[in-house]
Amino acid sequence: xxxxxxxxxxxRVYSVAAFNRGVAEWLxxxxxxxxxxxxxxxxxxxxxxxVFLTLKDPADGACLAVTMPRGxxxxxxxxxxxxxxxxxxxxxxxxxxxxxxxxxxxTIERFGLGDHLAAxxxxxxxxxxxxxxxxxxxxxxxxxxxxxxxxxxxxxxxKRDVISSITTRFPPARILIAETYVxxxxxxxxxxxxxxxxxxxxxxxxxxxxxxxxxxxxxLPFSDERLxxxxxxxxxxxxxxxxxxxxxxxxxxxADVRASTPTAAARLVVPDAAELSARLDRARAxxxxxxAGTLDRERxxxxxxxxxxxxxxxxxxxxxxxxxxxxxxxxxxxxPKATLERGYAIVRTEAEIVRSSDELARGARVDVELGAGGFxxxxxxxx
Amino acid sequence: xxxxxxxDAQRELETIVxxxxxxxxxxDEAITLWERGEELYRVCSEKLDAAHGRIEELARRVEAxxx
Numbered sequence: 001x002x003x004x005x006x007x008x009x010x011x012r013v014y015s016v017a018a019f020n021r022g023v024a025e026w027l028x029x030x031x032x033x034x035x036x037x038x039x040x041x042x043x044x045x046x047x048x049x050x051v052f053l054t055l056k057d058p059a060d061g062a063c064l065a066v067t068m069p070r071g072x073x074x075x076x077x078x079x080x081x082x083x084x085x086x087x088x089x090x091x092x093x094x095x096x097x098x099x100x101x102x103x104x105x106x107t108i109e110r111f112g113l114g115d116h117l118a119a120x121x122x123x124x125x126x127x128x129x130x131x132x133x134x135x136x137x138x139x140x141x142x143x144x145x146x147x148x149x150x151x152x153x154x155x156x157x158x159k160r161d162v163i164s165s166i167t168t169r170f171p172p173a174r175i176l177i178a179e180t181y182v183x184x185x186x187x188x189x190x191x192x193x194x195x196x197x198x199x200x201x202x203x204x205x206x207x208x209x210x211x212x213x214x215x216x217x218x219x220l221p222f223s224d225e226r227l228x229x230x231x232x233x234x235x236x237x238x239x240x241x242x243x244x245x246x247x248x249x250x251x252x253x254x255a256d257v258r259a260s261t262p263t264a265a266a267r268l269v270v271p272d273a274a275e276l277s278a279r280l281d282r283a284r285a286x287x288x289x290x291x292a293g294t295l296d297r298e299r300x301x302x303x304x305x306x307x308x309x310x311x312x313x314x315x316x317x318x319x320x321x322x323x324x325x326x327x328x329x330x331x332x333x334x335x336p337k338a339t340l341e342r343g344y345a346i347v348r349t350e351a352e353i354v355r356s357s358d359e360l361a362r363g364a365r366v367d368v369e370l371g372a373g374g375f376x377x378x379x380x381x382x383x
Numbered sequence: 384x385x386x387x388x389x390x391d392a393q394r395e396l397e398t399i400v401x402x403x404x405x406x407x408x409x410x411d412e413a414i415t416l417w418e419r420g421e422e423l424y425r426v427c428s429e430k431l432d433a434a435h436g437r438i439e440e441l442a443r444r445v446e447a448x449x450x
Contacts, residue, residue: 310445313438317431320389324427327396331420334403336413344410353414 017096024094032091035064035103036111038185039084044070053080055088055103058225066090068105078110083185085111085119113216120223124250127225132232133253139237141257141268145205147174148269149198149236151191153182158212158262162241165266170273176201181221182211188224195230195238206237208265209251213244222249231255241265341371357382389430396423 003022005012014022037055040063044051051073055064066088080086090105111119127133148166152159159177166173180194181187191209198207209231211222221227222242228250231238240255241262252258259265340346346369347354354360364379387395399420402408408416 310442314435317435317438320393321428321431324393324396324424324431327393327400328420328424330400330404331396331417331424334400335417336410339410339413346414353418 016099020094020096020099024096027092027094030092032089032106035088035090037064037086037088039080039086040082042080042082044073046070055086058085065100065102066105067102068108072106073108076108078108080108080110081185083189085116087111087115116217116220120220120250123223123225123228124253127228127250127254132228137232137256139256141237141239142205143271145173145269146203147176147201147205149201149204149207150175150177150210151180151194151198151207152177152210153212154179158210158241161212161262162208162210162265165263166270169266170270172273173270174203176204183214183218183221187221188227191221192226192230195227195234199235204236206239206269207234208239208241208259208269209255210241210262210265211243213247219243219247219249222251224250227251228254239265239268337371340369343371345370345374387426389427389434392423392427392430396420396427399423 003014003018003025005014005018007013035055038058039053040056041052041054043053048070050067051070053066055066056062068090087109088103088105089107089109090103092101093104094101131137150159150162152162159179163175163177166175176198178194178198181190195207195209198204209222211219219242222240231240231251231254237256238254239257239259240249240251241259241264242249242251245260257268259268336344336346348367348369349359349364352359354366360366360379360382362379362381366377366379368374368377399416403413403416403420
C-alpha cells in the first residue's frame with residue numbers, strides 16, 4: 001500500500017491514518033520474538049474477539065500491551081492469573097485506528113519450573129554481585145527486643161509455631177503480627193507491604209519472616225527481587241524462617257540470620273528466660289564472693305604496706321647511722337696518728353687540745369697522747 | 384651548727400675524712416679537721432638519736448590508737 005503525502009510547498013505532511021498505516025507496515029518487517037513478563041490487567045470476555053493483557057517487567061515496571069485472539073487464548077487452557085510470569089511469543093503491531101502499539105501474541109507459555117530455576121539463579125547471581133548477601137551486611141540481632149515483628153501467612157501452623165516458641169522461651173515477649181499472602185502471584189508484593197507496615201510500627205527491634213514448608217513454586221515469592229530488596233533495606237534486622245532446612249529461598253540469603261525452624265527463630269530473637277534468671281543468680285553469687293575476696297586481698301595488702309611504713313624510717317635511720325659510723329671510723333683511724341708516730345704529741349685539758357701555753361697554769365692536769373699510748377701529767381711551769 | 388641538717392653535717396664530715404685520707408694536710412690543719420670531724424660526728428649522732436626517739440614515740444601513739 002502506498003502512503004501518500006500532501007505537499008505544502010517543500011513540506012511533506014501525512015494524515016494520521018497514513019502515518020499509522022506507514023508505521024504499521026514498517027513494523028511488520030520486525031521479527032517474531034519471545035517476551036518475558038508478569039501478567040497484569042488480564043481482560044477476557046466471552047463476547048470479545050480478543051483477550052487483552054499487560055505484560056509487566058518485574059524489575060522496573062515497564063509495560064507492554066498484549067492481545068491475542070480469544071479462540072487461540074482459550075485453546076491454550078492456561079487459566080492465567082494476574083501476577084503470573086509468562087513467555088509470550090508474538091509480533092509487534094500497531095492498532096491503526098487508535099495508534100496503539102502492542103504485541104500480537106501467537107502463543108503464551110507459563111513460566112516453567114526450569115525457567116524459574118534459571119531466572120532464580122540469574123537473580124541470585126545479580127544480587128550477590130551487588131553484595132546483598134555479603135556477610136558484612138549482616139547485622140547482629142538485639143538481645144532484648146522491645147517488640148518482635150512477625151510477618152507470616154494466616155495459615156495457622158507456622159504462625160502458631162513461631163509464637164509459641166517465642167513465648168515459651170521468653171514469656172514477656174511482645175509480638176506484633178502482620179498476616180499476609182505467602183503464596184501465589186500476589187504474595188511477593190503483599191509480603192513487601194506487610195514488612196513495611198511492621199517496620200513503621202513503634203518499638204520493633206527485629207522482624208521474623210515465617211512460612212511453613214511448601215513446593216518450590218510455593219516458596220517462589222520469598223525469592224522475589226522486590227522482597228529481597230525490601231529485606232535488605234529493612235531498618236531492623238530480619239530473621240528468615242521460610243520453608244524447611246533444604247530450601248534456600250533468596251530471603252534466607254539476604255536476611256541477617258536464617259532460621260531453619262520456628263524454634264530456631266525463637267532461639268535467635270529472644271533470650272531463654274529460665275537460663276537468664278539462672279545466670280543472674282550465679283552472677284550475684286560470684287559478685288558477693290568477689291567483693292569479699294577483694295576486700296580481704298586489699299586488707300592484706302594494706303597490712304603489708306603498714307608494716308613497711310613502720311619499718312621504713314628505722315631502716316633508713318640504721319643506714320644513716322651505719323654510714324655515719326663508717327665515716328667516724330675512718331676519721332678516728334686517721335686522727336693525726338701518722339704525725340704522732342713521727343714523735344709529736346697532743347696535749348689536752350679535759351677535751352680541749354692545748355695549742356698555747358697561755359691556756360695552762362701550773363699544776364694543771366693534762367693528757368698527753370703519743371704515737372703509741374699516752375700518759376697523764378701535771379704542768380710544772382709554763383713558758 | 385644547730386641550723387645545719389643531718390645531711391649537710393654528714394657531707395662535711397665525709398669531706399673532712401677524705402681530706403685527711405689524702406694525707407697532704409699540715410699537722411695543724413689535720414688536728415683542726417679532726418676536731419671539726421669529731422664535732423660533726425657528735426652533731427650527726429645526736430640528730431639520729433632524736434629522730435629515732437620521735438619515730439618510736441610516733442609508733443607507740445599509732446599502736447595505742449589501733450587495737
